[in-house]
Amino acid sequence: MKSLKFRVNSNYRLVIVFFFTLFMPLFYGCAVGKRTTEVMNAWKGRNISEVIQSWGPETRTSSDGKGGIIYTWITTWSTIAYVDTGGTYQPPRNLSCRQSFYVNRNGIIYSWQWEGNCR
Numbered sequence: 001m002k003s004l005k006f007r008v009n010s011n012y013r014l015v016i017v018f019f020f021t022l023f024m025p026l027f028y029g030c031a032v033g034k035r036t037t038e039v040m041n042a043w044k045g046r047n048i049s050e051v052i053q054s055w056g057p058e059t060r061t062s063s064d065g066k067g068g069i070i071y072t073w074i075t076t077w078s079t080i081a082y083v084d085t086g087g088t089y090q091p092p093r094n095l096s097c098r099q100s101f102y103v104n105r106n107g108i109i110y111s112w113q114w115e116g117n118c119r
Helices: 002-043 048-055
Strands: 060-063 069-078 094-103 109-116
Touching: 002 094, 002 109, 048 069, 048 094
Parallel strands: none
Antiparallel strands: 060 069, 069 094, 094 109
C-alpha cells in the first residue's frame, strides 16, 4: 500500500512540474505586459519633457492628427542561439519593443501605446 501512495504522489508531482513548465512562460508574458502597461500609464498626464529626460531622445516623432505629436521609442535586441534541454537547436531571434506617447499641444501626455517584446 505504501508503494501505491508513493506512485500517486510522484505522478502528481510530475503533473505539477509539467503544467508549471508549460504555462509559466504564458504567466511571465502577462506579467511583463502588465509591468509595461503600468510604466506607460504612470506617464499619463505628465509633460513629455520628463519622459525624454528619463528615457533619452525619442526614435521618431509624427503628428497625432489633432495638433499634437506622437513620440516613439523603438528598442531592438537579439537573443543568442542555444540548444534546449530536448536537444533542439534554437536560432537567435531579433526582438523589438515600440513605445509611443500621444502628446497634446501643451506637451502633456494624454495617451500611450506599446507593442512587441517590451520588458
